[in-house]
Amino acid sequence: MSKPAETSPPLVSVLMVSHYTARLARRALDHLAAQEYRDFEVVLVENGVGDADWAWAEIARRSFPITVVPPDENLGFAAGANLAARHARGHWLALLHPDAFPDPDWLSSLMGAAARYPAGTAFGSVQVNAAEPGLLDGIGECWSPLGLAWRGGHGAPVDTAPGVLASGRDRGVLAPCAAAALWARADFEALGGFAERYFCDMEDVDLALRHRLRGGRCVTVAAARVRHVGGGTATRHDPFRLGMERRGALWTAVRTTPAAWFWPLLPVQVAVHAVMLGRAARHGAFRSAWQGLREGVAALPGPDGVWAERRAIQATRTAPLGALARAVTWNPLRRLRHTAKTWPVEVEAAQSRRAAVE
Known part of the structure; x- marks a missing residue:
């Protein structure tokens, strides 16, 4: 160094x-x-x-x-x-x-x-x-x-x-x-x-x-x-990148989604993963995306797993759900066009x- x-x-x-x-x-x-x-x-x-x-x-x-x-x-x-x-x-x-x-x-x-x-x-x-x-x-x-x-x-x-x-x-x-x-x-x-x-x-x-x-x-x-x-x-459809994307998407949802949203939306999240696997298949990257998702699931349990990290992260939450809800994007169709979500901020x-x- x-x-x-x-x-x-x-x-x-x-x-x-x-x-x-x-x-x-x-x-x-x-x-x-x-x-x-x-x-x-x-x-x-x-x-x-x-x-x-x-x-x-x-x-x-x-x-x-x-x-x-x-x-x-x-x-x-x-x-x-x-x-x-x-x-x-x-x-x-x-x-x-x-x-x-x-x-x-x-x-x-x-x-x-x-x-x-x-x-x-x-x-x-x-x-x-x-x-x-x-x-x-x-x-x-x-x-x-x-x-x-x-x-x-x-x-x-x-x-x-x-x-x-x-x-x-x-x-x-x-x-x-x-x-x-x-x-x-x-x-x-x-x-x-x-x-x-x-x-x-x-x-x-x-x-x-x-x-x-x-x-x-x-x-x-x-x-x-x-x-x-x-x-x-x-590079958007690179197999390695798509594998990391599927794994990261799962971990981010598990780690950071408040419980009030996580459990009701869980079936929808499963459906979204299925849709994204199909998208990867269209670009010849199904195996990489599937492997990334499998690795993500395998890392969930255990004392050092993602689920344990979720409990620690959620314990630190001080922001009200309303403020979080206004910052995230609820319409998944916005992903198709990479639509931005911004809002005015006070200085x-x-x-x-x-x-x-x-």
């Missing part, structure tokens, strides 16, 4: 998790070098075994501190991000995928939002499709208690997208996409970070739902924009929060 020279801790730690994505990650680092906001470091976890040489070479050529952490195995995104967070020195954790290229005012926009909103707020970015800049990659994650999750606004035209873009104002969302998000370190650590059993896919939705169960909220910052390569049609400046970002 390589560490930066000892200096005063930066306010923001940008966490990146790479897996044989050196070309994209270098481009992301170039965009970080052009940031207007300068009080940050980068903590980069290279999951590609033996592929960290490129990252070490970046240390001398960058104007910002970089810590490189090679775990010698592929931890996946969830555990990789947690590992990066443990090496971070900042009070704020900015998650940035190697294939997300931020505008020069990305960090300054996020930190400006951090000064405007009270403690307990997590922030997301407007993600534009890097290959087709006229289309959105997403403006926040959506989730239905029926067992579905999707990136809101994916594929919608940028100039006609509703909510955050049409108004030019920040909007409330269920969850920020982990491709480009900002979390207070205190909130991230209080939640235990990402659930590492997920490996990848839906870990950001699970984190945000646990945050909401404790009374937190999530906001997409209209001025914070990145161009994101991921999430395109070329509540707080002196303690403002002092923390100056």
Whole structure:
């Protein structure tokens, strides 16, 4: 592991998790070098075994501190991000995928939002499709208690997208996409970070739902924009991804759905899984999706199983059901068009929060 020279801790730690994505990650680092906001470091976890040489070479050529952490195995995104967070020195954790290229005012926009909103707020970015800049990659994650999750606004035209873009104002969302998000370190650590059993896919939705169960909220910052390569049609039907999606969908529903919804909706969730398995079959990925679902079910029982995690998570809930109900999406047909759900948010400046970002 390589560490930066000892200096005063930066306010923001940008966490990146790479897996044989050196070309994209270098481009992301170039965009970080052009940031207007300068009080940050980068903590980069290279999951590609033996592929960290490129990252070490970046240390001398960058104007910002970089810590490189090679775990010698592929931890996946969830555990990789947690590992990066443990090496971070900042009070704020900015998650940035190697294939997300931020505008020069990305960090300054996020930190400006951090000064405007009270403690307990997590922030997301407007993600534009890097290959087709006229289309959105997403403006926040959506989730239905029926067992579905999707990136809101994916594929919608940028100039006609509703909510955050049409108004030019920040909007409330269920969850920020982990491709480009900002979390207070205190909130991230209080939640235990990402659930590492997920490996990848839906870990950001699970984190945000646990945050909401404790009374937190999530906001997409209209001025914070990145161009994101991921999430395109070329990878949506990848067998591995579909397997992780089915497994993650089951775990998220079990872990985070309040009992008042979980039991009445259980038959519908079973039907949704059947429909999604059929969808995977149409794309030649039934075996992977079925295997992911089987792994998800197998992890439910036991003292360290997902059901035990559910009991612990639900015991922390302080948010009223009404507030949660307004944040989730109940109509499963919105998943077909990746329809976004956003709502107006009040700006509540707080002196303690403002002092923390100056």
